[in-house]
């Protein structure tokens with residue numbers, strides 16, 4: 612039976628560390644502030660934004676919600692972002708994705724000041740990640756690295772297989788694992804003989820977004836399995852990509868959903884907000 616990786620507990624430790632850094636900044640008269648933009652009334656986005664606001668409260672970060680109508684245009688959203696870019700009291704800006712279809716997501720990501728880009732989605736931050744330059748790092752992938760480190764699981768020399776090649780998870784995850792000297796394979800929906808590839812993974816990371824996608828026959832005995840998926844099953848219950856009950860019997864370590872990677876994403880967002888505040892005062 613696998614050991615469960617307790618993302619909730621690790622996230623709590625990260626947030627306590629962030630709270631100490633916030634106190635230190637406040638002694639210098641700086642109150643880190645995160646602006647979160649939410650557009651429309653998608654219930655999942657609402658839940659994520661509420662979680663982010665709660666984490667701000669817990670760590671002493673000031674949160675500022677900007678809630679916009681679902682009919683908002685690209686131009687209107689760009690104006691809001693420009694105001695936040697110019698606002699010296701705001702250190703981090705996050706625009707909750709996905710955006711309504713009339714909004715040009717690429718333009719929005721490009722408009723957020725790289726110094727305030729706590730998602731690290733801006734091309735400059737993506738480029739820095741490729742170069743391995745220390746900077747704001749994407750929250751979900753960096754949360755996965757912190758989890759592995761926390762449990763003392765080495766990455767160097769390991770076969771790391773990521774399923775999924777999104778800009779938010781798959782691609783940046785590959786870069787972070789590579790920085791740590793992992794041997795990285797990125798599999799995706801067009802990959803031939805997926806099972807043969809995932810079966811070689813010492814560290815298997817699933818970011819597919821399909822319940823039940825990763826079955827026990829895809830997993831090597833003793834592998835570390837990280838489930839980045841956040842889905843709803845047929846009963847509407849929160850679940851990941853991994854068939855937890857069967858894979859748990861084969862893996863050495865496994866993250867649950869909920870309570871695995873999800874809380875880490877939010878904790879790393881807090882970490883990035885403090886980092887952004889520090890960058891802006893250097």
Ligand code: GUN
Nearest residue numbers: 705706707708709730779
């Ligand atoms: N929607 C789903 N994940 C994310 C994320 O990490 N950041 C933002 N801004 N939106 C998301």
